[in-house]
Amino acid sequence: MEQKSKSKLLISTSLDAKDELEERLDRCVALVSSMINGVSEREANDALNAYVCKGASQHEDVCLGLFTLVLSEPAQAQKCYRDLALVSRDGMNIVLNKINQLLMEKYLKLQDTCRTQLAWLVRELVKSGVLGADGVCMTFMKQIAGGDISAKNIWLAESVLDILMDQREWVMKSSILIAMSVYTYLRLIVDHHGTPQLLVLRQKEVDFCTMLLRERVMERHL
Structure with missing residues (x-):
């Protein structure tokens, strides 16, 4: 058309x-x-x-x-x-x-x-520390489709993950952002299992979720 x-x-x-x-x-x-x-x-x-x-x-x-x-x-x-x-x-x-x-x-x-x-x-x-940027990140995450390993969806999953990993300290300030990030990327780890070209991305997702969960557990024990 x-x-x-x-x-x-x-x-x-x-x-x-x-x-x-x-x-x-x-x-x-x-x-x-x-x-x-x-x-x-x-x-x-x-x-x-x-x-x-x-x-x-x-x-x-x-x-x-x-x-x-x-x-x-x-x-x-x-x-x-x-x-x-x-x-x-x-x-x-x-x-x-x-x-x-x-x-x-x-x-x-x-x-x-x-x-x-x-x-x-x-x-x-x-x-820039703009108030409300966490909400936009969460809206971005919602666009990542489950069970979809097309190039555009993989690009989106990795792009959002890179922002969250680069701004780790900022992520840790928002309980709701942490919860949604863990929920989203634990689901994606399953989607990306067994696809050789997604091995590097899947490992980044595993490392990210492990880091968030470990830091939350440590915080509760402080």
Whole structure:
């Protein structure tokens, strides 16, 4: 079936109705691009800050525009994330809510680039200590399908695992995140048993679950 080429976020066909969320995000990208393209970084920051000061609606539009650029333009991701951190006045709540919405409602339709960038963005939010990043990690984990050893599902399982392992101390601060991580990866260990190409990933999952369970037991004895 013919695919539309315009969409940078969602995979769609010529028969699909226009996606309202994507149209909204495209408008936000156009708005932000008009402020940051062709000017110095200082001028871009001034323009973005002046615009978000106008009100809640303008603040949301700029945050969503920068968020969408992070997902759709990997080369600009670092700069756009920096800008987002500077202009966000709600502790990244708008962005966290939109990540959750995309993961729960649109994950299977997301372009591969956007999936990769979502993982990158979640890692950055965790590293920055953004309140609520644990909830986004759990939503990400919920997208890992049980009994599915397709390349995309394996990529997702490993990407989330890498974030959790890299940010181990942060994970240990959240009992609910620990519980869900153990539940998710104990199930995946079973799925990945007996598949030679998944041996390395399965061992990482075993090591991760063992570490979490051991540390929890030790904490209870302190």
